[in-house]
Amino acid sequence: MDMEAGTTVIRSVDDVLDARAVTTVFQPIVRLDSWWRKRHEVVGYEALTRGPAGTPWESPLELFDAAAERGRRAELDWICRATAYRAAMDAGLPYGLTLFVNTEPQALDVPCPPDLAPTILDAQLRLRVVAEMTVRAIGHDPSALLTAAEAGRAAGWGIALDDVGAEPASPALLPFVHPDVVKVDRHLTRRPDVDPAARVVNAIVAYAERSGAAVLAEGIETEEHLAAALGLGATLGQGWLFGRPGPLPPDVADRRSTLSVPFVVPPATTGGRTPYEIVAARKPTAEATKRMLLPLSRYLEAMAMDPAEPPILLASFQEGRFFTPATARRYASAAGTAALVAALATELPAEPAPGVRGTALGGDDPLRGEWNVVVVGPHFAGALVARDLADTGDDGDRRFTYALTYDRDLVLDTARALLHWIVPT
Template sequence: MNAYVPAPAEPVEPDGLGRFARRWAEAIGGTSDGPVPHLTEFLERLTRELAAALRDDSAQARAEEVAAALVGADFHSPAAVRRTIEVFADGFLDEIRGEPGAEDEIKLRARLGQLLGGLSAGYAQALRVRTRTEQEAVQRAALRAVRLADDDRRVVEARFRAVFADAAVGIAMVDLGGRLLEVNTAFARMLGFVPEEIRGRTVGEIIGDSGHGPTSSRYLDLLSGGRDHFRTETTRVRPDGSRLVLDLSMSMVRDDDGAPGFLIGVTVDITERRRLQDQLWHESRHDALTGLPNRTLFAERLAERLAEPACGRLGLSFLDLDGFKDVNDSLGHAVGDQLLIAVARRLETAVAYGDRLVARLGGDEFVVLDDDCVGEAAVVGPAEAILAALREPFQVGGRELTISASIGVVDSRAVGADPQALMRAADITLYRAKAEGKSRLARYDPRDSARQITQHTLATALPAALTRQEFFCDYQPIVGLEDRRLRGVEALIRWRHPQLGIVAPNQFIPVAEETGHIAAVGRWVLAAACRQAGEWAAANPTLTCYISVNVAVGQLRRPGLVDDVMQVLTDGGMPPERLQLELTESAVLGDDRGPVGELQRLADAGVRLAIDDFGTGYANLAYLTRLPVRQVKLAGEFLKPLRTGSSVDPKHDRLLSAIITLAHDLGLSVTAEGVEHQAQADRLRALGCDAAQGWLFGRPGPAEQVGRLIARQNSQP
């Protein structure tokens, strides 16, 4: 009888997840024992729950619950399991990518692996429970039949004979000597016999492992009346050579005085389910793409090995592919997947021998565990072999691709027997290897600086910081040097970390670029700054100053910046000419392949563009003439010699004057950064500099501080 599946309260307009649920329903619709009402609606609810779980990192646990719900709805056949996993592996991420709040590709793929593992494990557990429940129900019915009163015995025996003969499970009556008195057709057929061939033979002869081995004492105790129930799982080979796995349950039937009478045995052929469970166990602990052990199996093996009393010296090499995200972004995820497969095979060839375990933890992260390392060379051996193996290009999809890896190497003797501490040390060391230039290995040092640990902490906490609203903006005024009137306000992002306190952007912006979160951080600060500018404009209708926002190099190089900017302006109802984007010159100068077209689109829409920290990078002045910028911002380094009011070096004074004059000749305004002293402001004004910002005019602070400045300015004639 099918489990009840409730109908939805109201129909849901089909979207990506709704369409996925329909494909899922089509895939498994014919695999249930009978028709399931409202199947699509039922699966759509499960689909949306799994989509939410994929985003909040609870995919594995929720997938196990979903698998149990499917088995409860009679979708317990091997076909239902296989098709469910295939559907999710092939198409689920395509729908998730289009959902609001979808995270980066590498994290989604890792969580999809956890989801598939959860489905596999959940199916296996639910199938075991279902088998046991069915078996015990048959056995209870048989026991009730033989224990009823004499006046009902003939009716009950007739019913029992019908159940005995027609039951799908095997049923046998066994005497106290262990010989089969009677068996039904199902029992004989699953063993490869007819009933007449096995009556009178012992249970041990027919089924095996019941009179010897680890279960013998419990079986003999049952025959002697010392216990009332015995259960085991046993394997035998049929006469035709095929392998059979049986779940055997035997119960004692006693007479009215409580003396042992005979046994009733119930057997279920679980060969297919055992094969499926083995397959599901394998799939839940192996990466679907590369076939390597996954994070779950690696964690189990690591914990088991560290827990052994005689555990020796373990070496752990944690590697991450350098620039893999660029491969995905430029060539597509299909090519990226092929490259990951090729890397996995090369790792197996290079380091997977002896007691070494190679696993893929998710995305482009792999780990090698080397058991019982002898000597320092053995600890770093796998990492050195990996670096050497990756030097050869890969042939992927008709292309020759070159990829390198950064590797963090940890010796268990330096960390201890805590698996989590060992992995954390490996993660920190890997981060240091990347920071030192990539394509190299780094050894774990217990004296690693607090800065490295802090950077690692920021990298792991950054994805959730946006949702927890830990970011905020300080604002610094930009004033005209002639009239000291407000020209603009620069928005400066800060991170209020719950453990580290206020974190400056120069600490976490490089981390955001490295981890691929710079686009989300950039969108947040842009929206926050424009929203605040809108509030100032609403309170001061005559205000004409612009809001200036920094654009990181990684943000500028990613597609979608123009669309993000225009969407924020549209949502906030803010005129484009009131927004200025500050770009570092290293990101836009000297590269004919740079994002000139994207910048031109922004300039054509009216957005102001400025070159930040001008004079500190690679300044190709000829290229500057082709950029649609309105302003250059002089780096604070130029202002240090001006603190006394006159330049200590005439050459420096002439250089500064030349830069300002050149900018004006190109139609650009000039803003000086880092102005702290009145002498600096006076000299800049004398040289023709247009505007300035710095502590002399106001330190970065909350929006209210700028609001008071605007109010004072409006009150002046």
């Protein structure tokens, strides 16, 4: 099929990518309290990609799927972001208005194409950008998502976590990415009365109160949706009620907002330290045998099986043989509802139990000397961190120095550390 995009003949998705033949439309993001006063105060815009009109790749979903089949998904992500930045800068988007741009975390591991690099660098100086990442990314590659968030902040940009609430487990991911903006999935705006919605909303509000993040409700098309969004605690909104995607307004360069999208203070990086090193630097440690520590570990694992507030469960077992069949059954049970269940040990397969993410440790990995169990939910957080004292003899009599903590910030630091070890499947 031959389609023309400008003067370029488009026969394949490769032609689209080679010609950089994508366009950007923009949807306004508004301050919700201003809508009640009929002032319709715009605080920013989300950039949305479209492929060449009239081609099979006009839809962004079809475009990205086709690019992925050709092994060029990361390149397309760079193209889309550069095109959005250029369109915003050419229109004169002022620094006081925030530009939301979707970002694939894995794409940041791929070098920027040289022809796009000047636009990317120019945007870092001229635009106030929030990089949007979806909660689904953490399930595929937690390390890439955290690294991408850190890279975005290093560039002076904010982070938004998209689709929060699309699954009941998604709020458990908030403290790991530590987004500046929580984008509430549209189904909560449309159906705020369903039972899971209350739990999700409470988790989002708790995170926003602790962090100072803004809550943005998507899919607002009616006054009823707007009322529901305000009931969810959203301060920002997006949807057809405020404007459909299209070009930036001709007077965008002259527009101002009295409310800036907040950039919150990010968590400190773990610096490559292990969970035991992180906790032992701040908490006293004690000595115990493995037999004495097992009930503490089992308690934390039981807390990971709460279907009402699905958490994240991360554990390192030193060696694969310690991930026993009984352990595998417990972790598979937790994986049925949890946002993420992951295990790390030597000689561990990619899925050591149904639904469990496995990461094989090298023989000289510092985690091989530690036994860690970390659970983080929307409200509960606990961690057992233990360092092997290298005893011989019966497994249950092996001694560890250990610490048990329910300090949420400290537990989150240990969880972030472990997430950086988890590699994509």
